[in-house]
Structure formats: structure tokens, C-alpha cells
Amino acid sequence: MNAPLTSTPHYMSRADGMSDEYVAAATKLVSMTFQSLCSLQMHVLDAPAHRRWADDENRIVRREMAERLERAREIAENLLPDLGVEPEALREEAEASLTSGRKLRLDTIQLESWNDGLVYRMLYGLVLTGQLSATIGSNYLPYSNIAQKLYFKHCLSDWPGKVGSPHLGRMATAIEEDGVDALQSVVDRWWPVAIDSFGADGSANEKKYMELGLKTRPNAMCRELFFERATATFDQLGLKIPA
């Protein structure tokens, strides 16, 4: 086994003695999470009316949207004010257009069909499986709670132990109804964006976040987890990882 790498305290708020450097780094990280969650990208989704599952799936996707905004509300009410940031300006910037503000790359793509949305939701969960593995144990506890709730929703097929896509069943149905090639072409389109959703290895930001305890795993390990879960998920569905 490897030796522990760092040791840092925990913070519930600024009053717990965060350094200025910590507040600045936390503000950067939290603001990006907030703006990603404020993306209106999924709001255009509407299930094809002729499908028997359309009403159920519309209900489910709207619940997903509402829960993402609930996480955004928690950040706006509990985290950003504590860090000295006014959330409304960030929200307005994030809502201005898909690409405005600082967002996860995957949260900036234009969804043009139900299958676009379905593949996006699966890839989003897989990206989060990697990315959130760095923040579910963050020493900024209110932020780790946001990451944990997102992980519960998007990265587990069953709490607590089944790490895997919750969209496996609906992806299988889509492949059965529309054919594997139709879904593979959507995967091929969004895959490069999913990979780009991870930060650069060894960047100054990564080093800072790790040193401060805001993140507990480097980008390379997060990306590796994404590949591992994506490979397992695609194998189950008969999809291929794009070259």
C-alpha cells in the first residue's frame, strides 16, 4: 500500500480559519460547479411523443433538472455568500448562453434530439464518476456534500455500492428501438468533449487544489476512473470507445 500523501484540516465555513489562498481557490472551484449546474442545456429535452415511455421519461428528466438546480440553490445560499461571492451575477452569466461563464465542457454542448440528451446524461454521469472522486472527500465539507449528492444521483445505479451508470436500462432500450449505430454516432460526437471535461495533468490549479485539500485526487486518476467506468458501461451496451 502507498503512504498517505497530505494531511489537512476540515472547514465548514470561512469562520473555521481558511487562508486567503484557500478562499480564492475554493471560490474558483465552487463558482465553476455552480455555473455548470445553472446550464439550461437540458431544458430543451422532450421525449418523442410516439414512444410508450415518453411521459415517464419526461417526468424523470425534469426531476433530474430540478435536482441539479437544487444543488445550485444550495451553493447559492450556503457556499458562495460565505466565500464573499454574489451568486446572481454568476447565474445570469451562466444562463446567458450555453458557452457563457465557466462550465464543464460537457455542459456547453447543444442537445438537438432525445438521443443526444440520453447519451449526454450517460456521459455526464461517467465524467462525474471520475471528477467527483476528487471532491467527495474534499476538506471543504459543504462542497463535498454537493459533490456527494451529485454522485448519489448520477454515478450510482444503487446506493451505496453500485458505482455505475443509472442510465444503462434506458440506453439499452434506445439501442433496441433505434439501433446501435444511431447511438454510436452520438457517442462518437460527444466523446471528445467528455474527455476534454478533465483538467490538464500537473496544472498549477490541480497542484493548488490538492495541496489545500479542496481536491483529493489528481486529474489523471479522475480521467482513469472515467475510462474504466466508460469501458465497462460501453461493453455492456455493445458500444465502442471512439478511437
Add this chain to the structure above:
Amino acid sequence: MRTFDFVYTQPDQLPDDYREQLWKFLSIQTCIEGGMADATGITAEGINTYPMPAAKHRHFMAFKMADEADHAYGLFQLSKDIGKDPHQLLHQVRVGEIKDRALDAFTQLDWNSSHLRFEVFAMLTEAAGGIASTSAMGSTYVPWAMWNARNFIDEGLTHSVLSMHNVRDLVESGHREEAQALMDEMYPFALDLFGAANTKNEAAYLEFGIKTMTNTECRVIWMRQMRERIAITGLNFPSDPYQGARGRYDECREGLESNWGAVRSDHAA
């Protein structure tokens, strides 16, 4: 908090020695969440049939019981995933074949015969459960981290905070003396909950990354949190906060007296 350069997301990735060490932790936690221990062994948590002052207290209790059942479900799933049988363990504890899984706080205190007793007990022990969980939210086994994340949200940020408010209400409505006596009686048992310092098991948990903080680090965070929360209730923090029922924890003095590892209570209040 410590970080590690390895991580597992699936049970079949776990090395055998990791699996055995994790089971040590899970087996104790299963006995707590799977049914609170009493003097005879284990009994179902939820025997809180004393009259409650208001519907909101019963409502809280019902939700707390539902949360505890979820916690037990999660532990059972984690145990089964690594090839262990939690039901067999609970059976062995209940029939007396295993006697060392129950924690003193649950076996030696009368904690659920009155509203005041329960709320003082829950304010102390649920916070301890929450803080203990923060030490595993960055665990190298992600499913275990996910269990602890839920436990922290439920016990650390919800149950313990609601109980703190309930204790404050009771203090303000004329039960100060009785509440203080219960606080003085129960605090040392809650202080013990984190386990002894520098044990062989603790070292193993940290080496594997099953936990990311020592028992002492967790105990200090809890003591700081309790000092704030007890003040909110209007009661007095113990004059000798390092004295547990099982022994002394003077190694926590530096952490409590400096500003190290603080976790404030007002975020969730």
C-alpha cells in the same frame, strides 16, 4: 485528512487484506446501525414509545428511524459485496456468541426512556457518528465513501442538529438542571465512541485508506463542535472535557485549545 494515490470503485478490485480490514469496520458499524445494542446484546433501534411533547418530535423520530434503516441497508449491501454475511453476524451477536461489538454508550446508558434523555444522547452521539463519517468520505473505496457521505448528511448535519435544537427548547422550558445532569452523564461515553488513540486497527485503516483521519483528529473535531453546540443549548461544556468513561484523552488538548480542525455547527442549524 489524508489523500492516497490509489482508488477502488468495485468490490472485486479490492485486495484480500483490504477486504478483511474493511469488514472489521463494517462489522462494528453493522451492529450499531443494524440494531442498537442494549444490555442483552442487540435490540432494534426505534423503541422510542415514550410520550413526545409535540408532533414534530414524533415526525423527526420517524424520519430518523427511516434514515437508520437506510444506513443499515447500505452496510448490508457493502458487506455482501465483499462476500461477508451481516445477518449471520447480527445473529451471532444476538445469541451472545460475539460480545465485543456493542459500544458502551449504547449498553451502559439509559438513552431512550424519555424525550430529554434521547435528545441529549442523540445530540452527542449522532454528531459523533457524523464526524466519524467525515474521516471516510475520501476513502480509497468509493462505495464506502458514499455510505459515509450519506451518514454524515443524515447524522452530522441533520439528526444531531435537530436534537441540539430540541435540547435547547427543553432547557428554555425549565429542564436546565435535568438536561445538564444528563449531559454530564452521557458526554464521557460519547467521547469514547471514537476509539482509543494509536491502535493497530487505526493504523491499518489509515494505511489502506479506509479512513483518512485518526481517532484523535475526529475526537478533537467533535469536541470543538460539541463546545459550540452545548453553548447554543444554554448548557455548560464539561469542566474536564478530556475525561471519557473508559479513560482520558489528554492528547486532544492541543487540538481543542488551538483552532485546529474546526467544524462549526451553525452551517446546518
